[in-house]
Amino acid sequence: MPDLNIELIVIGDEVLLGHTQDTNSHWIAGALSGRGLRLRWMSVVGDKAGDMRHQIRRAWNRSEVVIITGGLGPTHDDITRPVIARFFNDELVPRSDLAKLITNRFALRGLTPPPGSERMAEFPSRAEPIPNQHGSAPGMHYQQDGKHLFALPGVPVEMRGMMEGYVLPRLESLRKGYFGFRIFRTAGIGESYLSRLIGDETDLAPVHLAYLPSIDQGVILRLSLSDDDESTVNGQLNKAADYVRGRVQDYIYAEDERSLEEVILTIMRAKKQTLAVAESCTGGLIAHRIVSVAGSSDVFERGLVTYSNRAKIELLGVNPAVLNEFGAVSRQVAEAMAEGARLKSGVDMAVSVTGIAGPSGGTPDKPVGLVWIALDDSRGTISEKYLFAGSRDSNRRRAAGAALTMLWKRVR
Amino acid sequence: MPDLNIELIVIGDEVLLGHTQDTNSHWIAGALSGRGLRLRWMSVVGDKAGDMRHQIRRAWNRSEVVIITGGLGPTHDDITRPVIARFFNDELVPRSDLAKLITNRFALRGLTPPPGSERMAEFPSRAEPIPNQHGSAPGMHYQQDGKHLFALPGVPVEMRGMMEGYVLPRLESLRKGYFGFRIFRTAGIGESYLSRLIGDETDLAPVHLAYLPSIDQGVILRLSLSDDDESTVNGQLNKAADYVRGRVQDYIYAEDERSLEEVILTIMRAKKQTLAVAESCTGGLIAHRIVSVAGSSDVFERGLVTYSNRAKIELLGVNPAVLNEFGAVSRQVAEAMAEGARLKSGVDMAVSVTGIAGPSGGTPDKPVGLVWIALDDSRGTISEKYLFAGSRDSNRRRAAGAALTMLWKRVR
Numbered sequence: 001m002p003d004l005n006i007e008l009i010v011i012g013d014e015v016l017l018g019h020t021q022d023t024n025s026h027w028i029a030g031a032l033s034g035r036g037l038r039l040r041w042m043s044v045v046g047d048k049a050g051d052m053r054h055q056i057r058r059a060w061n062r063s064e065v066v067i068i069t070g071g072l073g074p075t076h077d078d079i080t081r082p083v084i085a086r087f088f089n090d091e092l093v094p095r096s097d098l099a100k101l102i103t104n105r106f107a108l109r110g111l112t113p114p115p116g117s118e119r120m121a122e123f124p125s126r127a128e129p130i131p132n133q134h135g136s137a138p139g140m141h142y143q144q145d146g147k148h149l150f151a152l153p154g155v156p157v158e159m160r161g162m163m164e165g166y167v168l169p170r171l172e173s174l175r176k177g178y179f180g181f182r183i184f185r186t187a188g189i190g191e192s193y194l195s196r197l198i199g200d201e202t203d204l205a206p207v208h209l210a211y212l213p214s215i216d217q218g219v220i221l222r223l224s225l226s227d228d229d230e231s232t233v234n235g236q237l238n239k240a241a242d243y244v245r246g247r248v249q250d251y252i253y254a255e256d257e258r259s260l261e262e263v264i265l266t267i268m269r270a271k272k273q274t275l276a277v278a279e280s281c282t283g284g285l286i287a288h289r290i291v292s293v294a295g296s297s298d299v300f301e302r303g304l305v306t307y308s309n310r311a312k313i314e315l316l317g318v319n320p321a322v323l324n325e326f327g328a329v330s331r332q333v334a335e336a337m338a339e340g341a342r343l344k345s346g347v348d349m350a351v352s353v354t355g356i357a358g359p360s361g362g363t364p365d366k367p368v369g370l371v372w373i374a375l376d377d378s379r380g381t382i383s384e385k386y387l388f389a390g391s392r393d394s395n396r397r398r399a400a401g402a403a404l405t406m407l408w409k410r411v412r
Numbered sequence: 413m414p415d416l417n418i419e420l421i422v423i424g425d426e427v428l429l430g431h432t433q434d435t436n437s438h439w440i441a442g443a444l445s446g447r448g449l450r451l452r453w454m455s456v457v458g459d460k461a462g463d464m465r466h467q468i469r470r471a472w473n474r475s476e477v478v479i480i481t482g483g484l485g486p487t488h489d490d491i492t493r494p495v496i497a498r499f500f501n502d503e504l505v506p507r508s509d510l511a512k513l514i515t516n517r518f519a520l521r522g523l524t525p526p527p528g529s530e531r532m533a534e535f536p537s538r539a540e541p542i543p544n545q546h547g548s549a550p551g552m553h554y555q556q557d558g559k560h561l562f563a564l565p566g567v568p569v570e571m572r573g574m575m576e577g578y579v580l581p582r583l584e585s586l587r588k589g590y591f592g593f594r595i596f597r598t599a600g601i602g603e604s605y606l607s608r609l610i611g612d613e614t615d616l617a618p619v620h621l622a623y624l625p626s627i628d629q630g631v632i633l634r635l636s637l638s639d640d641d642e643s644t645v646n647g648q649l650n651k652a653a654d655y656v657r658g659r660v661q662d663y664i665y666a667e668d669e670r671s672l673e674e675v676i677l678t679i680m681r682a683k684k685q686t687l688a689v690a691e692s693c694t695g696g697l698i699a700h701r702i703v704s705v706a707g708s709s710d711v712f713e714r715g716l717v718t719y720s721n722r723a724k725i726e727l728l729g730v731n732p733a734v735l736n737e738f739g740a741v742s743r744q745v746a747e748a749m750a751e752g753a754r755l756k757s758g759v760d761m762a763v764s765v766t767g768i769a770g771p772s773g774g775t776p777d778k779p780v781g782l783v784w785i786a787l788d789d790s791r792g793t794i795s796e797k798y799l800f801a802g803s804r805d806s807n808r809r810r811a812a813g814a815a816l817t818m819l820w821k822r823v824r
Contacts, residue, residue, distance in 0.1 A: 014624045016451045017593070018442025019634065023433065025456075030430025039428045040463070043455035044437070047622070051452070058470075073603065073625070109799050114604030134802045155625065157806045212431050277717075283703025284696030287717040291695025294771055294804055302723035305689075305699040305715030307708075311757065315714065315727070345723070359706055392706055 004174055006032060007041040007063035009055055011070035011080055012154060015044050024069050024159055031163055036179025036226065037171055047071065052083045056149075060087075064147050065171060070154030072137040073120075081140065084151055085124040088142055092122040098129060102136045133161045141166070148174070180233040181224040182241045186251040187260055187405040191219050197247045207240040215397045216289075217259055218405070221248075253408055260404050261289045267411045268299045273348040277403075278304045278316055278341040280328065281355040281371065285400045301347045306337065316340030316352075327366065329354050334372035335381045342376045349377040349410070351403050357392045371399040375406050382406070415638055416588050418444060419453040419475035421467055423482035423492055424566060427456050436481050436571055443575055448591040449583055450638070459483065464495045468561075472499075476559050477583060482566030484532075484549040493552065496563055497536040500554055504534040510541060514548045545573045553578070560586070592645040593636040594653045598663040599672055599817040603631050609659045619652040627809045628701075629671055630817070633660075665820055672816050673701045673708075679823045680711045685760040689815075690716045690728055690753040692740065693767040693783065697812040713759045718749065728752030728764075739778065741766050746784035747793045754788045761789040761822070763815045769804045783811040787818050794818070 008028055014020040022044065029039045041063065045055045059066045071080030085092055099121035106113045113136075120137045123129060130139030130150070135158040140151040150167050152159045186194060191213045195201075201209045204223070212220040223240045227233045245252065253263050268275060277286045287303030290296050304315050309328055312318040317340040318333060326332040337352035355371030362368035367387070374383035386402055388395040420440055426432040434456065441451045453475060457467045464483075471478045483492030497504050511533035518525045525548075532549045535541060542551030542562065547570040552563040562579050564571045598606060603625045607613075613621045616635070624632040635652045639645045657664065665675045680687060689698045699715030702708050716727050721740055724730040729752040730745060738744040749764035767783030774780035779799070786795035798814055800807040 013622055013636075014632075014634065015438075016441055016454060017445040017634075017636070018438055018440070018451075019445075019595070019632070020624060020626075021435065021438040026427075026430055026433040028430070029428055033429045033431075039430075041455065041457065041467075042428060043453065045453065055453075073623075105801065108801060114602070115608055116604055134806060155627075157627065157802055161803075210429075210431070279696075281703075282700075283708075283712075284691075284699030284715050284717065285703075287696030287719075288694075288700050291693075291697075291717070291719065292805065292808070296695075297719055300695075301720045302727065303696050303715070303717030303719070304727075305696065305703070305717065307699075307703065307715070308713045311714035314757075315716075345726075393704065396704070 003038050003040070004065060004171070004176060005040050005063040006037060006065040006067065006171070007059045008039055008043070009059055009066065009068045010042070010044045010154075011047065011052060011068060012044070013046045016046050024154065024156055027156070027160065028067065028069075028163065031168060032171070034181070035168060035172055036181060036224070037175060047079065049079055049083050052080070053087055056084065056087050060147065060149065065174070066147075066149045067167065068149065068151040069159055072139070072151060072153045080151055081122070081124070084140065084142070084149070085127070088124070088126065088144065090124040090126045093125050094118075095121050095123045095129075098123055098138055101138075105136055130162045130166045132158055133165065134158045139166070177226050177228050178230045178233050179224065179226045180230075180237050181222055182237050183255060183257070184221040184241075184244060184248070184252045185218060185254040185258070185260070186221065186248065187218040187253050187401075187408060189219065189248070189251045194219055194221070194248060194251070198244060199247070204240045204243065207236050209240075209244075215394055216401055218253070218401065253412070259289075259293070260401070260408060262293050264404065264408050264411060265290065265293050265296055265299050268349075269295075271411070273299065273411065274301050275299050275407075276302050276304070276341045276345040276347045276350040278306055278337040278350060278352040280306055280312070280337075280353060281357040282353045282396050282400045282403070283307060285396055286351070286353065286403055289400060289404065302345050304341060312337060315344070317344060329356055329366055329370055329372060331372055331374075331383050331385065334374035335376070335383050338374040338376035339381055349375065349407070351375045351407050353399050353403050355386075355395070355399055357395045357399070359392055369395050371395070371402070373399065373403045373406055375410055377410065382410075415450055415452070415591065416477060416583070416586055417452050417475040418449060418477045418479065418583070419471045420451055420455070421471055421478065421480045422454070422456045422566075423459065423464060423480060424456065425458045428458050436566065436568055439568070439572065440479065440481075440575065443580060444583070445591065445593065447580060447584055448642075449587060450591050459491065461491055461495050464492070465499055468496065468499050472559065472561065477586070478559075478561045479579065480561070480563040481571050484551070484563060484565045492563055493534070493536070496552065496554070496561070497539075500536065500538065500556070502536040502538045505537050506530075507533050507535045507541075510535055510550060513550075517548050542574050542578045544570055545577065546570045551578070589638050589640045590642040590645050591636070591638045592642075592649050593634055594649050595667060595669070596633040596653075596656060596660070596664045597630060597666040597670070597672070598633065598660060599630040599665050599813070599820060601631065601660070601663045606631055606633070606660060606663070610656060611659070616652045616655065619648050621652075621656075627806060628813055630665070630813070665824070671705070672813070672820060674705050676816060676820050676823060677702065677705050677708055677711050680761075683823070685711065685823065686713050687711050687819075688714050688716070688753045688757040688759045688762045690718055690749040690762060690764040692718055692724070692749075692765060693769040694765045694808050694812045694815070695719060697808055698763070698765065698815055701812060701816065714757050716753055724749060727756070729756060741768055741778055741782055741784060743784055743786075743795050743797065746786035747788070747795050750786040750788035750795075751793055761787065761819070763787045763819050765811050765815050767798075767807070767811055769807045769811070771804055781807050783807070783814070785811065785815045785818055787822055789822065794822075
C-alpha cells in the first residue's frame with residue numbers, strides 16, 4: 001500500500017542563520033509517525049517571498065500533503081499568508097469573524113489589539129481558517145485537486161494545538177491502508193540491554209520493532225505494522241506485544257503516552273500517598289516535571305531546592321558534621337536529605353538528589369557526572385550511585401530521570 | 413551583491429521519523445553565519461537512494477555549495493558515498509592510503525576494523541578525501557564547474573571537525589559578499605508593542621529587521637545586512653543598532669547569545685547578591701532555569717516549591733489568616749511568599765510566583781492563567797498580576813519568564 005506523501009516546510013531566516021534551533025520539525029515528525037503517517041521530505045526556507053514560492057511549488061508538485069510552519073504573525077516579515085494566497089491565485093479579504101476573535105482574545109486580557117493585528121484577520125478567500133487555541137493568528141487550510149496544504153504558526157504551543165486539534169485527525173482519515181502500533185515505555189534500562197533481553201528482532205516479523213531512546217522518558221519501544229486489513233494488523237501486533245512483555249515486563253511503566261511522572265502520580269494518588277522532593281544538582285527539575293502534570297497537587301506537597309549547604313542544613317536538617325565528613329555529594333548526605341525532607345514535610349515518601357552536574361566542580365574522587373539519589377519512606381531509606389558522562393544539561397536530566405525511576409520502582 | 417548560495421542536505425530516516433532531533437543543521441547554520449556566510453536552503457531526506465539523488469540534483473542546480481551530512485558510515489544503510497559518486501558519473505575505487513588510515517585508527521584502540529569498514533576505503537576517483545580527526549570515515553569534496561559539494565559524517569564531533577578544519581576555511585575564501593548581523597534580546601514586551609516602538613522597519617533599509625518571539629527568552633530582534641564591502645556592512649549595522657537601541661533600550665537584556673537567567677546571574681554575581689525563589693504554580697521551573705547556568709551556586713541559595721498551603725505556611729511563614737482571607741493566588745500571598753523566602757533564607761533578594769496554571773482550578777474571580785509574581789529586597793516588596801491564555805505548560809513557562817523579567821529589571 002503506497003504511503004501518503006507528506007512534506008514539511010519550515011519558514012524562518014532565524015533557523016537558517018542558526019539563531020533558533022527548530023524543534024517544530026522534530027515534534028511534527030514524531031506526531032506523524034506515532035499515528036502511522038510518515039514525513040517524506042522536510043526543508044527550511046528563509047523569509048524571502050521568491051524562495052518560499054519556489055519551495056511551496058516544488059512541495060505541492062511532489063507531495064499530497066504540505067505542512068508549513070512559521071511566518072503567520074502580525075509583523076512585516078510574516079509573509080507566509082500572502083505568499084501562499086498568491087501561490088493559489090487567491091486573494092486576502094478582511095474577515096470580520098476573525099477580527100472579532102482576535103479582538104476578543106486581547107480583550108480577555110484587558111488589552112486592545114496592537115497595530116498590525118488587523119493583518120491577521122485578512123484571510124485568503126478560498127482557505128479554511130484553523131482555530132488557534134493559544135494565540136491570535138489563525139492557521140490556513142487549502143484543499144485542491146485532492147491535495148492539502150496546512151499553514152501553521154511557528155510558535156510551538158500554537159502549532160501543536162492546531163496539529164492535534166485539526167491537522168492530525170484529517171491526515172488520519174486520508175491515510176491509505178491501515179497502520180497500527182503499540183508503545184512500551186521503559187525505565188531503568190538502556191537500549192543495548194533491552195535489545196539483549198528481547199533478542200533477534202526479525203523473530204517479530206512482519207511486525208517492526210523500533211528502539212527510541214530519550215533522555216527524559218527512558219527507552220520507548222514501538223511495534224508497528226501496516227497492512228490493508230485492520231484485524232491482521234491488530235492480531236500480529238497483539239502477538240508481538242505479548243512476546244515483548246514476556247521479555248521486559250519489569251521495565252515497562254506505561255503502554256500508552258503517559259510520562260513516567262504521570263504514572264507515578266496516578267499510582268500515588270490511588271494509594272493516597274504524598275510526596276516531597278529535595279534537590280541539589282537537579283535544581284528544581286524533578287519538582288518541575290511533577291508539577292507539569294495537571295492535578296499533581298493531590299500528591300505533591302513541596303519541593304526543596306537546597307542548592308547551598310546552609311539550605312541542606314536549615315531546610316532538611318542535614319547534620320553539618322555529615323556534610324563536613326562525607327561532602328555534599330555522598331550517600332550519607334543524599335540519604336539525610338531524603339529523610340529530612342520526609343520528616344520535615346510530613347509526607348509519605350521523599351526523594352533526593354545530590355551530584356556534580358559540571359562542567360566544573362569535579363575532583364579525582366568525585367568526578368563531574370557523579371550523582372547520588374535516595375528515597376525515604378516508612379519501609380526505610382534506599383540510595384543509588386550514578387556516574388553520567390554528558391553535558392551539564394544531560395547530566396541533570398539523567399539524574400532527574402534516575403530519581404523518578406527509583407520512585408516508580410518503589411510505588412508500583 | 414550576490415551571496416554565495418549554500419545549501420545543506422541532512423540524510424537520515426531517523427530525523428524524518430522524529431526519533432532523533434537533528435542538531436547538526438543548527439550548528440552548521442550558526443557556524444556559517446558567524447563567518448558572514450549564509451545558508452540559503454536546508455532539507456532533510458531519508459535513506460532512499462532515489463530521494464537522495466533527487467535532492468542532490470536539485471541542490472547542485474540551484475546552489476554553488478552543497479553540504480551533505482550523514483550516511484557515510486560502514487553499515488548497510490549508509491549509502492551516501494555510492495549515491496554521490498553515481499550522481500557525478502564517478503566510480504568508487506579501493507584506496508590503500510585510506511584503508512591504512514582506518515586500520516591504524518582501530519589499531520590505536522587495540523581493535524581490528526569491524527566488518528564493512530573496508531567499504532569506507534572505497535573512494536570516488538575524482539573526489540578529494542576530507543580528513544576525519546575523530547572517526548574512521550573520511551569526508552568527500554567534489555569540485556566541478558566552479559561549484560563545490562562536501563559530504564560529511566552525521567556524527568556531530570566528526571562533522572564539526574571537518575567543518576572547522578576543511579570546509580569553513582574554503583568557504584571563507586569563496587565568499588563573494590560580506591554578511592553581518594546584530595542581536596538584541598528583549599524581555600517584558602511583546603512583538604507587536606516592540607514593533608510599535610521601533611516604527612516603520614523600512615526606515616532601517618538596507619538593514620533588515622526580524623522579530624523572533626520565544627516563550628522562554630522574550631522577543632529577539634535581529635538586524636542583518638549583506639554587502640560586497642565589510643566596512644559598509646558594519647557601518648550600516650552600527651547605525652541601525654543605534655536606532656533600535658534608542659527606541660527600545662529599556663527592554664534589551666543582552667546583545668549576544670546569553671539567556672535572561674545568565675544575564676541576571678552575571679549582574680548579581682558582580683554585585684555579590686544572593687537569591688532565593690519561592691514557587692507555587694511554576695513548581696521548580698524558575699529554580700531549574702537558574703541552576704541550568706553553570707556557576708549559579710555563587711548567587712542562588714535555595715528554591716522553595718511551596719505547592720501546598722501548608723508548605724507556604726511552614727517554609728515561608730505565610731500567615732494562615734492571609735491565605736484564608738485572600739486565597740493562595742493573590743497579591744497578598746505572593747508578597748508574603750517573597751518576604752518569607754528572603755527572611756527565612758537570609759538572601760538579598762527573593763522572587764515568588766503563585767497562580768492557576770490550569771487546565772482546571774479556575775473560578776470566575778480567579779480564572780485559569782491568573783498569576784501573581786512578587787519580589788522582595790532591601791528596597792521593599794513589589795508585585796505584578798498577569799493573565800495568561802495558554803496551556804498549563806505555556807502558562808507556567810510564561811509565569812517563570814515574567815518572574816525572571818521582574819528580577820532582571822530590579823537588578824540591572
